């Protein structure tokens with residue numbers, strides 16, 4: 335960030351950061367993060383000077399954001415379906431559209447002890463939300479990335495849901511795919527090499543999920559013995575075989 339004179343007030347620093355980012359609200363949110371204070375505190379204490387450590391921490395965050403690092407990666411968390419999830423660059427930042435997929439899954443007429451699989455779990459936001467909402471469901475998730483599963487495991491601990499299983503592997507390979515009442519997935523949907531994924535613009539262009547949709551009509555209960563698949567529509571136009579070559583997150 336452009337150096338601010340020593341002893342500058344919080345308000346002066348937020349203004350300078352706002353000019354750099356082209357977004358004063360975001361600058362204030364970063365200040366809240368840097369100072370570990372609620373946003374309202376930032377607005378109420380604008381005339382206070384920042385000490386050098388606070389100034390440095392804030393400037394560092396503003397620089398990262400200006401370079402295109404998503405806010406959630408700087409904060410290390412993102413809210414999803416009313417709960418806070420840890421995120422890192424190893425996982426896609428949970429998207430609000432994906433909350434529909436959770437809501438639709440919860441509307442399905444499934445048994446109290448339904449067996450549920452999430453394929454490509456990333457942060458674990460889908461399967462952990464389902465497990466939190468339906469304590470009787472037996473929840474398992476797979477991901478091909480062990481770094482992603484490490485983040486999912488952190489979230490499992492955060493949300494105190496030790497019964498959720500995370501398995502490393504390709505698609506359904508780590509599980510018996512016939513053993514589930516419901517399979518959910520928000521798989522990769524941006525091709526490797528897509529210009530939006532190239533730094534430094536990539537972080538600002540975290541891919542927007544296509545509207546998550548039922549593969550089957552959400553209003554019609556599945557025939558007995560059938561597994562429901564809830565996934566994002568874009569996936570259906572892709573061959574599963576091409577998955578692991580796609581970036582998307």
Ligand SMILES: C[S@@+](CC[C@H](N)C(=O)[O-])C[C@H]1O[C@@H](n2cnc3c(N)ncnc32)[C@H](O)[C@@H]1O
Nearest residue numbers: 454455456477478479504505520521522578583
């Ligand atoms: C678009 S992200 C979605 C993450 C999370 N479900 C969400 O909605 O935020 C897709 C995830 O699928 C995983 N993945 C990609 N190819 C896979 C494969 N062949 N088998 C299992 N997981 C895969 C990625 O590592 C990534 O975590």
